[in-house]
Amino acid sequence: MSARKEDFSKWYLKVIQDAGLxxxxxxxxxxxxxxYGYAIWExxxxxxxxxxxxxxxxxxYFPLLIPMSYFAKEAEHVEGFAKxxxxxxxYRLKNNDGNLGIDENAKLEEPYVIRPTSETxxxxxxxxxxxxxxxxxxxxNQWANVMRWEMRTRPFLRxxxxxxxxxxxxxxxxxxxxxxxxxxxxxxxxxxxxxxxxYSIGGTKTKEERFGGAKETYxxxxxxxxxxxxxxxxxxxxxxxxxxxxxxxxxxxDGKQELAYTTSWxxxxxxIGAIIMSHSDDDGLILPPKIAPTQIIxxxxxxxNTDNTxxxxxxxxxxxxxxxxxxxxxxxGDMDKRFSDKIWxxxxxxxxxxxxxxxxxxxxxxxxxxxxxLGKISKTTISIDEFIENSDSLLNEMQVDMYEKHKNFTNxxxxxxxxxxxxxxxFESGFIGFVELPLSETEKEEYDKVASTYKLTRRCMPFVDxxxxxxxxxxxxxxx
Amino acid sequence: MSARKEDFSKWYLKVIQDAGLxxxxxxxxxxxxxxYGYAIWExxxxxxxxxxxxxxxxxxYFPLLIPMSYFAKEAEHVEGFAKxxxxxxxYRLKNNDGNLGIDENAKLEEPYVIRPTSETxxxxxxxxxxxxxxxxxxxxNQWANVMRWEMRTRPFLRxxxxxxxxxxxxxxxxxxxxxxxxxxxxxxxxxxxxxxxxYSIGGTKTKEERFGGAKETYxxxxxxxxxxxxxxxxxxxxxxxxxxxxxxxxxxxDGKQELAYTTSWxxxxxxIGAIIMSHSDDDGLILPPKIAPTQIIxxxxxxxNTDNTxxxxxxxxxxxxxxxxxxxxxxxGDMDKRFSDKIWxxxxxxxxxxxxxxxxxxxxxxxxxxxxxLGKISKTTISIDEFIENSDSLLNEMQVDMYEKHKNFTNxxxxxxxxxxxxxxxFESGFIGFVELPLSETEKEEYDKVASTYKLTRRCMPFVDxxxxxxxxxxxxxxx
Numbered sequence: 001m002s003a004r005k006e007d008f009s010k011w012y013l014k015v016i017q018d019a020g021l022x023x024x025x026x027x028x029x030x031x032x033x034x035x036y037g038y039a040i041w042e043x044x045x046x047x048x049x050x051x052x053x054x055x056x057x058x059x060x061y062f063p064l065l066i067p068m069s070y071f072a073k074e075a076e077h078v079e080g081f082a083k084x085x086x087x088x089x090x091y092r093l094k095n096n097d098g099n100l101g102i103d104e105n106a107k108l109e110e111p112y113v114i115r116p117t118s119e120t121x122x123x124x125x126x127x128x129x130x131x132x133x134x135x136x137x138x139x140x141n142q143w144a145n146v147m148r149w150e151m152r153t154r155p156f157l158r159x160x161x162x163x164x165x166x167x168x169x170x171x172x173x174x175x176x177x178x179x180x181x182x183x184x185x186x187x188x189x190x191x192x193x194x195x196x197x198x199y200s201i202g203g204t205k206t207k208e209e210r211f212g213g214a215k216e217t218y219x220x221x222x223x224x225x226x227x228x229x230x231x232x233x234x235x236x237x238x239x240x241x242x243x244x245x246x247x248x249x250x251x252x253x254d255g256k257q258e259l260a261y262t263t264s265w266x267x268x269x270x271x272i273g274a275i276i277m278s279h280s281d282d283d284g285l286i287l288p289p290k291i292a293p294t295q296i297i298x299x300x301x302x303x304x305n306t307d308n309t310x311x312x313x314x315x316x317x318x319x320x321x322x323x324x325x326x327x328x329x330x331x332x333g334d335m336d337k338r339f340s341d342k343i344w345x346x347x348x349x350x351x352x353x354x355x356x357x358x359x360x361x362x363x364x365x366x367x368x369x370x371x372x373x374l375g376k377i378s379k380t381t382i383s384i385d386e387f388i389e390n391s392d393s394l395l396n397e398m399q400v401d402m403y404e405k406h407k408n409f410t411n412x413x414x415x416x417x418x419x420x421x422x423x424x425x426x427f428e429s430g431f432i433g434f435v436e437l438p439l440s441e442t443e444k445e446e447y448d449k450v451a452s453t454y455k456l457t458r459r460c461m462p463f464v465d466x467x468x469x470x471x472x473x474x475x476x477x478x479x480x
Numbered sequence: 481m482s483a484r485k486e487d488f489s490k491w492y493l494k495v496i497q498d499a500g501l502x503x504x505x506x507x508x509x510x511x512x513x514x515x516y517g518y519a520i521w522e523x524x525x526x527x528x529x530x531x532x533x534x535x536x537x538x539x540x541y542f543p544l545l546i547p548m549s550y551f552a553k554e555a556e557h558v559e560g561f562a563k564x565x566x567x568x569x570x571y572r573l574k575n576n577d578g579n580l581g582i583d584e585n586a587k588l589e590e591p592y593v594i595r596p597t598s599e600t601x602x603x604x605x606x607x608x609x610x611x612x613x614x615x616x617x618x619x620x621n622q623w624a625n626v627m628r629w630e631m632r633t634r635p636f637l638r639x640x641x642x643x644x645x646x647x648x649x650x651x652x653x654x655x656x657x658x659x660x661x662x663x664x665x666x667x668x669x670x671x672x673x674x675x676x677x678x679y680s681i682g683g684t685k686t687k688e689e690r691f692g693g694a695k696e697t698y699x700x701x702x703x704x705x706x707x708x709x710x711x712x713x714x715x716x717x718x719x720x721x722x723x724x725x726x727x728x729x730x731x732x733x734d735g736k737q738e739l740a741y742t743t744s745w746x747x748x749x750x751x752i753g754a755i756i757m758s759h760s761d762d763d764g765l766i767l768p769p770k771i772a773p774t775q776i777i778x779x780x781x782x783x784x785n786t787d788n789t790x791x792x793x794x795x796x797x798x799x800x801x802x803x804x805x806x807x808x809x810x811x812x813g814d815m816d817k818r819f820s821d822k823i824w825x826x827x828x829x830x831x832x833x834x835x836x837x838x839x840x841x842x843x844x845x846x847x848x849x850x851x852x853x854l855g856k857i858s859k860t861t862i863s864i865d866e867f868i869e870n871s872d873s874l875l876n877e878m879q880v881d882m883y884e885k886h887k888n889f890t891n892x893x894x895x896x897x898x899x900x901x902x903x904x905x906x907f908e909s910g911f912i913g914f915v916e917l918p919l920s921e922t923e924k925e926e927y928d929k930v931a932s933t934y935k936l937t938r939r940c941m942p943f944v945d946x947x948x949x950x951x952x953x954x955x956x957x958x959x960x
Contacts, residue, residue: 027543035538063507072580082573091560091629149571267499
C-alpha cells in the first residue's frame with residue numbers, strides 16, 4: 001500500500017523532513033523554516049509581489065505589536081481573535097542571584113498583543129492617511145509574521161507563528177470594495193494556477209465561516225490528495241465596519257465626510273503545505289517548476305580513480321547555459337556521495353528535472369533527463385544542445401501537466417448530490433472528496449448530524465461563472 | 481542659517497516626514513514604515529541578498545519567540561539583552577462584560593521573549609544541524625523583525641522594533657570564524673560604499689562596546705553631517721562561546737568531537753537613517769541612485785485648457801525607454817497638481833534625476849534634467865535621445881560623486897591628535913567630528929572626564945590596511 005494511502009498525515013511529515021523544508025522548533029507550535037523551505041517561500045513572495053505591484057499595491061510595514069484596546073473596537077473582530085493571541089505584559093527581565101526572571105517593576109500599563117492580523121492598526125493609520133477622495137483607492141500590503149496561539153499545530157498548515165502577506169485596501173464606495181474583494185480572489189486563483197499548478201474552487205464562505213468583522217469572506221479551496229479541502233487564502237469585504245471602528249473618513253467631491261470601504265486579503269506559508277499535499281508522491285516532494293528553488297539538477301556520473309575533469313567541466317558548461325536562460329540550475333559534483341544517493345536526494349527535494357551525464361553520454365554530446373513528476377517512464381536521452389534548446393518548454397510542460405493532473409483529480413473526486421440523503425450515502429460508502437449540495441439541503445435539521453458523523457464542513461458556495469455569480473449550492477468536505 | 485545647522489535633529493525628522501518615509505505608530509517606540517521608506521528597505525534587502533547568496537549564505541526563518549531559559553545560557557549575552565526585551569506571558573484575552581482583559585488562566589509556564597537577536601535559538605538549531613566537518617562552514621541568514629525595548633527612540637536610528645538581516649555562520653576553526661567576521665565587515669563596507677554611497681571606517685570595538693558573548697566585535701562607523709558617528713552594522717566573532725552554551729559540536733576528520741566557532745552579523749533599517757544624515761540637504765532627502773525607488777521622475781509641463789496628449793505620450797515613451805534599460809522611472813502626469821509642487825515633491829523625495837518636459841522642448845525633441853544632489857546648477861537641456869543614451873552614466877556619476885563627497889566630508893572632519901590634551905582643546909574650540917587618538921591616551925585617568933564633558937565614546941580601533949591589521953589608535957567622537 002502506498003505511503004499516502006496508509007497514513008497521509010505521517011507521509012506529509014516525512015515529505016517535509018526528507019526534503020528539509022522545516023522542523024519543529026523549541027517554541028510551542030512554531031516551526032523553523034529551513035533553507036530549502038524558505039527558498040520556496042521567497043519565490044512565492046517575489047512572484048506574487050510582482051503581480052500585486054502591477055495592481056498598484058504599495059508595500060509597507062506596520063508594528064508587530066497592537067495595543068489591546070484596539071482589538072475591542074470592532075466587536076466581531078475581537079470575538080474572532082481574542083481566544084488565540086500572544087500577550088506582551090512586561091518589557092524587562094531580571095537576574096535574581098543567577099536566576100533569570102521577569103522584572104515585575106517593568107509591567108506595561110496596557111498590554112500589547114502580537115498581531116494575529118493587522119486590520120486594527122492599519123485601520124488606525126488609514127484614518128490619518130486618507131483625507132480626500134483623491135487618496136482613494138489606497139492599496140497597502142505587508143509581508144510579515146503573525147501569531148495565533150493554535151493548540152493543534154502541523155507544519156505549514158497550522159502554526160502559532162506564520163509568514164504571510166496581508167493586503168489592506170480602501171475605497172470610496174461599497175460597490176468598489178465588494179468588487180475588489182472578488183477581484184483579489186481571482187488574482188489569487190490565477191496565481192496558484194499559474195505558479196503552484198493548483199486547481200481551486202472559488203466562492204464565498206457561509207456566514208459561520210466568515211472573518212470576524214467582514215461582510216463577506218471569499219475563499220478558494222483546493223483538494224488535497226486525501227480528498228480533504230484546504231482553504232488556501234481568503235479575501236474579505238469589510239464593508240465600512242472597520243472604517244466605523246477606526247474613523248476612516250474621506251471628503252467626497254462635494255466636500256462632505258464619508259466613510260471609506262475596506263477589504264483585506266491574505267495568503268500564507270500554508271501554501272507550501274498545499275503544494276506538498278496537492279502534488280507530491282510516495283517518493284517525496286514534487287515541486288511545480290515555477291517555484292522550485294532548483295529547477296534542474298545535473299548529476300555527473302563520477303568514477304573513482306578516474307580523471308573526471310572533462311565531465312565536471314561539461315556539467316558546469318551546461319549549468320552556465322541553462323542559467324543564462326534564467327533557469328535555476330545546480331550541479332551535484334560531490335566526489336564522495338554515491339550516484340544513487342544523489343538521485344534520491346534530487347527526488348526527495350522534488351527538483352523538476354534531473355539530468356544524468358556519464359562518460360558515455362559525454363562522448364556523444366548526449367544527456368539523459370528524467371521528469372520528477374513522471375519518473376522513470378520519462379527517461380529520455382537526447383543531444384545536449386537539443387536539451388538546452390528545449391529546457392524552457394520541458395519545464396513549462398511539466399508545470400501545465402501538474403495543473404491538469406490536479407484539476408482532473410479534483411473533478412474526479414467531486415460529486416453532485418441532489419439531496420442530503422444522497423450525500424450521506426456517498427460518505428457512508430467510503431467516499432472522500434467534495435460534495436456539492438443544494439444550499440437548502442444543508443439548512444435541514446438533519447444536516448448537522450451528517451456533518452458531524454463524517455466531519456464535514458461547508459467549504460464555500462462556489463461561483464458559477466466568471467462574473468462571480470453564486471449558484472444555489474455549497475461544497476461540503478472534510479478539511480484542514 | 482541652514483536647517484541642518486540650526487537644529488539637526490529637527491531637520492532629520494522633517495526630512496523623514498516630507499519624504500513620507502515613516503511615522504510614529506501608536507505602539508511605544510515603534511514606527512510605521514510608509515510605502516516610500518519601505519521601498520528603500522526592499523531595495524537594500526534585495527541588493528544585499530544577492531551579495532550574500534554569492535557568498536554561499538542560505539536564508540531561513542527562525543521563530544519570533546525565544547524561551548526565556550535560552551537567554552540564561554550565555555552569561556554575557558543575557559547581561560547585554562535582559563534589560564530591554566518584550567516578554568510574552570499569556571496566550572489569551574478574555575471578555576469580561578464587555579471589558580477586554582488578559583485571561584489569567586492562560587498564563588505560560590515559561591515566558592517567551594520576543595527575539596532581540598537570535599544567537600540562542602539559531603545556536604540550538606546548529607547543534608542539531610551540524611554533525612560532521614562536512615557540514616561546515618554553515619552560513620545562515622534571516623531577514624526578520626526584532627525588538628529591543630528602547631527608552632529613547634528616534635525613527636530608523638533607534639526603535640523598539642526594527643527590521644534587519646542577521647547572519648549566523650559556523651566554522652571548524654577559530655581562525656576561520658575570526659577571518660569570516662572580518663570578511664563580512666568588508667562585504668558590509670563595500671556594500672554601503674557601492675549602494676548607499678557611504679564612506680565608513682572599519683575596525684574593532686573596544687571591549688566595553690563588544691556584543692554580549694563575542695570575543696571581538698567589528699564595526700563600521702560613518703560620519704553624519706553633524707559630525708557624529710553612526711554605527712552602521714556589526715560583525716561578531718563569537719569564538720566558541722555560543723558553541724559551548726548550545727553544544728554546537730562536529731566530528732572532525734579523525735572522528736573526534738570538536739566545538740564549532742561561530743560568527744553573527746547584522747545590518748538594519750538604521751541604514752536608512754544613515755543615508756538621510758549622510759547625504760540629505762536643507763531641501764530634504766537625497767537618495768543614492770542605486771537604492772532610490774524612483775531613479776528618474778519625468779514632469780510634463782501641463783497647460784490647462786490645452787490638449788496635452790502629445791506631451792503625455794512623449795513622457796510615457798521616454799519612461800518606457802528608460803525602464804527597458806532597467807531604470808526605475810515614473811511620470812507625474814497629475815493634471816491637478818501645480819508644476820512647482822511637483823518639483824518640490826520630487827526634491828523632498830530625493831529622486832536622483834528630474835526631467836522637465838514642456839511644449840517648447842517637445843517641439844525640438846529636447847529635455848531638461850536636474851540632478852537632485854547638485855540642484856539648479858546642474859540644469860541641462862539636451863536632446864531626448866542623448867539623455868536616454870547617457871541616463872545610466874548620469875546616474876552612476878551621481879552615485880560616485882555622492883560617495884566622494886561623503887568621503888571628503890569625513891576626512892575633512894577627522895583629526896589626529898597625539899595627546900589627550902590636544903584632543904580636549906580641539907573639542908573645546910567647538911570642533912565636531914572624529915578624533916583619532918593613540919590608544920594609550922584613552923587609557924589615562926583623565927580620559928573619562930574629557931569624554932564625559934564632550935560626550936565622546938570610543939567608536940572603534942581602525943584597521944590600518946587591507947589586511948585588517950590594527951594600529952595603535954582609537955577613533956573618539958559623539959555618536960548616535
